[in-house]
Amino acid sequence: MKNQNKGILKKVLNYIGKYKFFLLCSIVLAAISVILTLYIPILTGRAVDCIVGAGAVDFDGILRILKQMTIIILLTAAAQWLMNACNNKIAYQVVRDVRDEAFKKLEILPLKYIDGHSHGDIVSRIIADVDQFSDGLLMGFTQLFTGVVTIVGTLLFMLSINVTTTIVVVILTPLSFFIAGFIAKRTFNMSKVQSETRGEQTALIDEMIGNEKVVKAFNHEDAVREQFDEINLRLEKASVKAIFFSSLTNPCTRFVNSLVYAGVGILGAFLAIRGRISVGQLTSFLSYANQYTKPFNEISGVVTELQTALACAGRIFEFIEEESQVPDAENAAVLTNPKGTITMENVSFSYNPEQKLIRNFNLEVQSGQRVAIVGPTGCGKTTVINLLMRFYDVNSGSIKIDGTDIRDMTRKSLRDSFGMVLQDTWLHAGTIRENIVMGKPDATDEEVIAAAKAAHSHSFIKRLPKGYDTVITEDGGSLSQGQKQLLCITRVMLCLPPMLILDEATSSIDTRTEIRISKAFNTMMKGRTSFIVAHRLSTIREADIILVMKDGNIIEQGNHETLLKKENGFYANLYASQFTA
């Protein structure tokens, strides 16, 4: 654990290292401002000593002291401001650097990672964790640093005035730690109950409000209300307890501070009577007594904050250091206008080593041929797409396009040569037009409209409030599933690469829209090598090659006729059950 933290700290320092100059400035300025701040009470004390009584005021002395004070005040303020500015600069720039790095990483991570990890978790690493890490670490650092300087400085200043009083302060202070620790321990369980109950309530809110329409359809509003109020009352009880007890820390530590203050007051007064210290020095002492305990309270907070910050930093670095996808080979070929002959030779692939999926698979697709992939849902039809687009690499064997292994060409040129429409539609937050031109950012309006017409999406886009400039949200907002898919088709229609990968729609789209979509597909496929995840009988029958998949495996291949002839073949059965009933 320690070593791990050390490793993280080292990486953090690497990032900060770029801003060495600011860091150095910040440290120097912090030291200066703390020491100057601490010097003010001493000067105040001296000034007080010049004001002994009626007719006994040393005006010359006081004037000199006040002049000094003014200069020091201005210097302190300047140092404080500059220090803050430096800290901000470091903190925000480090955050920017880390985020840029993380985002770049995101674009080159293998899809395996993205598929296998919760997106919410990754987002929270890049956004929340980075924020917390910069706040906690950098602010924590400066607080820790100024805190320590303050404590040491105060001690030295106090010792320089009077040793006995200093000892009283030093002995009484730990009391406040003790009390704070005691309270924290006691309240831990109460906070736990509180957060558990809160979690329970959030789950209910999520479930019921998330499905409010069903609740209403069944007149269940009152029952749900009751359920909610029951948890709500429990939460109230738990919260009052947790909040009250944990809020005791402040008054209690303040009480200890007051005790220190009283102690210093009495002792100082006695010493003053004996002439061991002056009234002015007593004043300085009193203000030190007020200040001295504060950094201690802060530091105990800072330590936990630093720990959380380190944990956050650890999470973000873990992400940044994930293994990237294999980079393009140095002499990687650039695939230009491929004819579209695709050969798969002895391809084996599996997502995890224990479960073999595709074994020694061979396939030969001529330029312009159509390949239909069929099989029950969840049989792993996307695996083929994953391999062709090189989202995943084969474990052994090879996939060649026009005779070149796809691992020997640049990913960019490979993917540019494929047009892909997935059933799982994905849209950018932005205008409709921005979404269409993804593959061809410099397309003219005419081209966009022509593509939309070809994809049968023009008519519904036209009817949107602002046509092609309508802004849609990430999840497509008010667009229906079919409309979203038509948009994705338009996107491919605009640049029409030589090879296609198409995922036919299933249940979420009605048959008439589906007909429109398949018309669009047919236009696209003319003369292009195409892979279609097929559901419609007509598509399947017209295909040159049919791949039948089951449980991730390709179990049969051939064309409609040959597969039907296969006695008891999976395809033959599938066909019989689905299309001839």
Next chain:
Amino acid sequence: MKSLLKYIKDYKKESILAPLFKMLEASFELMVPLVMASIIDHGIANADTSYIIKMGIVLVLLAAVGLISAVTAQYFSAKAAVGFATKLRSALFSHIQGLSYTELDTIGTNTLITRMTSDVNQLQNGVNLTLRLLLRSPFIVFGAMIMAFTVDVKAALIFVVTIPLLSIVVFGIMIASMPLYKKVQAALDKILGRTRENLAGARVIRAFTNEESEIAAFEKENELLLNTQVFVGKISAAMNPVTYIIVNIALVVLLWTGAVRVDSGIITQGAVVALVNYMSQILVELIKMANLIIQLTKALACAKRVESVFAITSSMGDGKLTAHASRSKNDTSVINNRNTQNNAAIVFDHVCLTYSGGGDESLTDIDFTVQKGETIGIIGGTGSGKTSVVNLIPRFYDATKGCVMINGVDVKDYKITELREKIGIVPQKAVLFKGSIKENLLWGNENAAKEDLEKALEISQAKEFVDTKEGGLDFMVAQGGKNLSGGQKQRLTIARAIVRNPQILILDDSASALDFATDAKLRQAVKGMKSDMSVIIVSQRASSIQYADKIIVMDDGRMAGIGTHEQLLAENEIYQEIYYSQFPKENTEKNA
């Protein structure tokens, strides 16, 4: 904010006592410098040890009384704040339960969930802080000034100048930086949005090799965030140094004035020390107050958001008729009623529907009648308005033109709960709730006996798989029904609607995850239920509705045809298109 205050009403006592005790604590704090001053002026000057000890004890007593007041205040404020949040949450939840579909559509459930959770929690913290600190800090600031007056009027004038100056600076900087913080938040949201998008769309982005441009866009947005942050940082970084200067310069002036006044014998040395102490107390409180105000603005923003939810009221008025009354009062209360349709289960009388904010009409001139005991199929393309039609029956939405009648009575005249009780609806999305299968089925009818549940399971073709589950009816469904397959969930939602024993059963494309055979069995079993139940089946599969008494073909929000399967197949072009896309001609011919 104002409208939310009523939720703290029940905690009036606590909300008054909490700040009072806080101020009591503050008063004791304010006395400390005076005690110290008298120690200096009497104790030290006269070398009076017993006086010093006495005063020392007074200091400890002040601290102890302060502690007790503070703890009391903490207790009352925790109670008031939590109580407030509890009441508010309950009221908000209740309010949301009362909204109609139209409002739920416009606000969005995600928003509602954040309003209920994080916003209310922020408000709770805000109230807690307000009760404890909002009065305390100004009290100490002005208290210190007044105490200064009791010490020496002329010296106190320095306070009179300093305090407003400080306030102007503190609030000025805050007001200046507040909108900028909003900008920071907006910039951060953009980055967050892009990250999320790039995760969800990783395949598409890579397929279109858009990685480079995405990185460039991200970096640009990130840089913008940095610049805003640094700019805001510069402004708010000025807060501490400037207040520091003002307070300490005031201190210098104070010392000088003090010196002059002491020299002429008007005040004592101890008084000067007391004045200096008051000045530093003010500085400490001001810093606290600045933090408090930042917290408060956040809480206020939350309050506004919560209020905006309360401001939305249901656009749907409740009717008065109960099911019983409707039958007897039929003739007098319903003017729109046509005699011939009196016995019809459902009548759509030239109905149009425009969703609020949705632009064009979604349904146009829908006109049909469903008799008791009839089965109606509705078929049509995505977005053709099938679901919109059935949503009008339980009054999820109100028709904008024309009217919908059930048993001869306008749905708007029914009490909504009465109306929905007659209807069993199975929505498109199969939603189940955390709890046992039994509990889920009881949503349909709380009073259903075990036999009723069993029967419903049989009809919905769910009995078989429920029996294999551990505990049968007591099998616990996980949140969102995650431990059931799509088909299983669908069958349970159908059972839930059947348990209700409804007069009208609506199946909104709710057999999509079932295979053809199960679907057919289900339809058969539903047919065998009580004879006067009307059934409406919405589907995209021609096979599901083929045998209905009447089929309505929807196209682009209009009825493109109505009739039996044979009639439609003979003359309706759209129906033909749909049918043959699913049953290719040669096959049908071969089988026929």
